[in-house]
Amino acid sequence: MIALACVLLGGFQFVSAKGTPQHRWLGRLWVGAMTYVALSSLFIHDIKLWGLFSPIHLLSLWTLFSLAYATHLARRGRIKQHRSWMIALYGLALIVTGVFTLWPGRVMHDLLF
Numbered sequence: 509m510i511a512l513a514c515v516l517l518g519g520f521q522f523v524s525a526k527g528t529p530q531h532r533w534l535g536r537l538w539v540g541a542m543t544y545v546a547l548s549s550l551f552i553h554d555i556k557l558w559g560l561f562s563p564i565h566l567l568s569l570w571t572l573f574s575l576a577y578a579t580h581l582a583r584r585g586r587i588k589q590h591r592s593w594m595i596a597l598y599g600l601a602l603i604v605t606g607v608f609t610l611w612p613g614r615v616m617h618d619l620l621f
Contacts, residue, residue: 546571571601
């Protein structure tokens with residue numbers, strides 16, 4: 509449910525005005541929610557490719573790093589790079605992962621469809 513909220517909130521951030529207090533407040537909310545989603549995904553062990561771990565765990569670690577780095581870039585005024593990292597983060601951590609999460613045969617697919 510929180511991941512879906514991140515998809516919607518992130519999409520809203522892309523179309524709304526940048527640099528405003530609203531953008532910064534919603535951005536903090538989005539980063540917090542994404543951090544929760546990434547951390548909670550570390551406890552999913554359905555696919556055990558390397559012991560208890562799978563590619564989703566690598567993506568979760570990349571997501572946590574990207575959230576911290578993109579926030580760092582914004583605070584340093586490197587907005588162009590911040591934007592690039594956030595777009596990549598949204599696409600990989602939410603959209604691509606969402607497709608695989610809803611793939612036929614997966615738990616979320618069965619639950620929703």
